[in-house]
Amino acid sequence: MSLKVTVVSDAPEAPYEQVRAQIAEQARAGVLPVGYRLPTVRGLAERLGLAPNTVAKAYRALESDGVIETRGRNGTFIAAAGEAAMRESAAAAAEYAQRALRLGLDHAAARAAVEDALRAAYGGSA
Known part of the structure; x- marks a missing residue:
């Protein structure tokens, strides 16, 4: 199992929303199980060709929704969504x-x- 996120530049949804929605759906579907460690903001941003602030915004929204939890320097993990x-x-x-x-x-x-x-x-x- 691994995180699969793609961003379509001409999609009607903003890139951060595409990232947020895909991670949320994978967590909800069990593709990303509780405790799965997500890439760092910088790591995912580089992989997707996005600005780190874009990925950070998606992670903040996911954390606000209870989908992920940040454990400081230990990383960011899928929560019991x-x-x-x-x-x-x-x-x-x-x-x-x-x-x-x-x-x-x-x-x-x-x-x-x-x-x-x-x-x-x-x-x-x-």
Whole structure:
């Protein structure tokens, strides 16, 4: 198993987003198992022909999403992404529920807003 990332220069997504999405998907699919050590920012940047800041931005987003964890000088590793995603999703749902309540939405209206947002996010397939 090894990290496979390609960046398409004329893609609509920014290079950092391409890197972020590919690493996240490989972690989610188990291609990159929990504990897998990622290349350094500089190493991956050189390999992909990107600026180190571009890879650093992708790594920061992945860390914020709980997909990877940085252990200082020991490196950057794939975290338990599924668990982190579920925790973050639950926190976002709780925050939304509190806001919907403050706005005076009833249960049906709050649920409908979520369903509409999911349909939009998933291109109408939710």
